[in-house]
Structure formats: structure tokens, C-alpha cells
Amino acid sequence: MxxxxxxMQATRGGTTLGAIPLAPHIGAEVRADADTLLRGDAASEIxxxxxxxxxxxxxxGVFSLELQNAGREPxxxxxxxxxxxxxxxxxxxxxxxxxxxxxxxxxxxxxxxxHERGEMLEDPATVEAALADAGLDASLCAxxxxxxxxxxxxxxxxxxxxxxxxxxxxxxxxxxxxxxPAIFGxxxxxxxxxxxxxxxxxxxxxxxxxxxxxxLKRERLAxxxxxxxxxxxxxxxxxx
Numbered sequence: 001m002x003x004x005x006x007x008m009q010a011t012r013g014g015t016t017l018g019a020i021p022l023a024p025h026i027g028a029e030v031r032a033d034a035d036t037l038l039r040g041d042a043a044s045e046i047x048x049x050x051x052x053x054x055x056x057x058x059x060x061g062v063f064s065l066e067l068q069n070a071g072r073e074p075x076x077x078x079x080x081x082x083x084x085x086x087x088x089x090x091x092x093x094x095x096x097x098x099x100x101x102x103x104x105x106x107x108x109x110x111x112x113x114x115h116e117r118g119e120m121l122e123d124p125a126t127v128e129a130a131l132a133d134a135g136l137d138a139s140l141c142a143x144x145x146x147x148x149x150x151x152x153x154x155x156x157x158x159x160x161x162x163x164x165x166x167x168x169x170x171x172x173x174x175x176x177x178x179x180x181p182a183i184f185g186x187x188x189x190x191x192x193x194x195x196x197x198x199x200x201x202x203x204x205x206x207x208x209x210x211x212x213x214x215x216l217k218r219e220r221l222a223x224x225x226x227x228x229x230x231x232x233x234x235x236x237x238x239x240x
Contacts, residue, residue, distance in 0.1 A: 060095060060103035062088050063172060064158040083122030089150035090127050090141045092157075102136060109133035118227035175208055183208045189222045 064084075087110055095103045110130035113119040119126045124145065128138040144150045161167050165174055165182035174182040186204050191197075207213055223229055 058104055059100045060091065060107070061161065062091060062154045062157045063161055063167065064088065064154055083120075085122075085151070085154070086124055086141065086145060087121060087127050087130075088154050089144040090131070092150050092153050093140050093144040093147075094131070094136060097140065098136060102134065105134035106130060106136060115226045115228040118231050173204075173208070175205060181208050181211075187220075189220065189224055 091103050091106060094106050110121070110127065113126050113130050113133070114121045119129075124141050127141040131138045131140055161172070161174075165172065167182060168184065172182060172184055174180060183204070186200065188200075192200055207216075223233075
């Protein structure tokens with residue numbers, strides 16, 4: 001989904017990349033927070049490509065950076081993470097009414113509105129418009145926000161993943177139908193094409209399964225070309 005606590009789960013896949021065979025059961029549980037400014041929409045597009053090509057099938061749950069970092073981050077970040085709540089709670093209702101595929105469509109739609117168009121994530125109107133973009137009933141947002149149990153369900157799903165995998169950020173991917181190793185990432189700058197997306201996934205999933213591997217990191221080569229990022233930087237400079 002596309003909010004301060006969103007999640008997804010890929011459970012199986014099997015395809016061939018040229019002459020390179022993929023393992024017959026590539027699965028991932030992906031927990032993603034749409035308010036993660038430097039990766040959200042790009043990650044969404046990659047997952048869509050992989051799903052379309054049959055490399056993975058996704059099931060969606062939720063992860064809350066607001067809950068994860070409560071009391072441990074600057075006020076401006078806490079406020080940014082909190083504004084994801086309406087979309088996260090809506091995702092729970094979408095999943096219940098229309099299934100995991102509908103959550104994926106909603107996630108992509110709200111990612112475009114927030115990251116590409118700069119619409120306000122905390123505004124129910126943004127969430128309703130994204131539902132309509134995804135071919136869903138816009139009233140699901142009001143239904144989710146009127147039911148306090150949806151906030152409880154977001155919190156419960158977040159705690160379950162955090163306790164089970166020691167997850168701390170988004171996107172978090174748990175391989176092999178949620179039973180394999182968990183990783184945070186990959187963090188990218190631009191959306192790769194179809195073949196490149198498959199190649200990226202093949203290498204990342206292999207590395208995640210390599211038990212001797214711990215960490216690999218480098219400086220960001222370029223900022224994502226997203227309106228949400230531009231607004232964030234402008235606000236930090238005191239212009240917003």
C-alpha cells in the first residue's frame with residue numbers, strides 16, 4: 001500500500017531470465033510504507049513489473065514507521081510518518097473486500113498521487129481518489145476511518161512482523177512465502193525496465209539467502225525524480 005505503514009507479501013514465483021533459471025519458488029513478504037520518500041513509488045513499480053512477469057505473487061500486509069519510531073525521531077519525521085494512517089487503514093479494508101491484488105493496485109495509485117503529483121497523503125480525498133484510480137469503491141476510505149478496529153489491525157500486523165523478523169524499516173522483504181530470510185531494501189533511485197527489474201530481483205533474492213552476507217551500502221548517486229522528494233527538501237530548507 002502507500003502509506004505510513006503499508007505492507008505486501010510475495011508468496012511464489014517461477015520464471016526464466018534468458019538462459020538463467022530462477023529458483024522454482026521465489027517468494028517474498030514485503031512490508032512497505034508509502035510515506036518513505038526516497039523509495040516508495042519506485043519500489044511499487046518494480047513490484048508491479050515482477051508481478052506482471054510472474055516472477056512473484058504478492059500478498060499485502062502493513063508496517064508502520066509511525067509505530068516503529070515512536071518517541072525516537074524528530075518531530076518533523078514523526079508527523080510525516082503519522083500522515084500515512086488513513087491510507088494504511090484503508091488498505092486493510094481493501095484487502096478484506098477485494099483481495100491482495102486490489103491492495104497492490106491501490107498502493108500504486110496512491111503512490112503516484114503522493115510521490116509524482118505531490119498530493120497530501122493525510123487527506124482522505126487523496127485516498128479516495130487513489131481508490132477510484134484503482135477501480136475500487138472510494139467509500140472504502142470513509143468506512144476504514146469510521147471503524148477504530150482498522151487502526152488496531154494496522155498496529156497488530158506491524159507488531160507481528162517486527163517481532164517475527166526484527167524488521168525496522170521499509171521496504172522489508174521476507175523471502176519464501178514469509179518463512180525465509182528478511183531484508184530491508186533494495187533502495188534505488190530510478191525505476192528499472194522489465195528485464196533489469198528481474199535481474200535486480202534475482203541478485204537481491206540470492207544475496208538475501210546467502211547466510212554469510214550481512215550488509216552492503218554506498219552513497220546515493222542521485223535523488224529520485226519525485227515531487228514528494230522535492231516537497232520534502234523544500235520544507236526542510238524552510239520554504240514549505
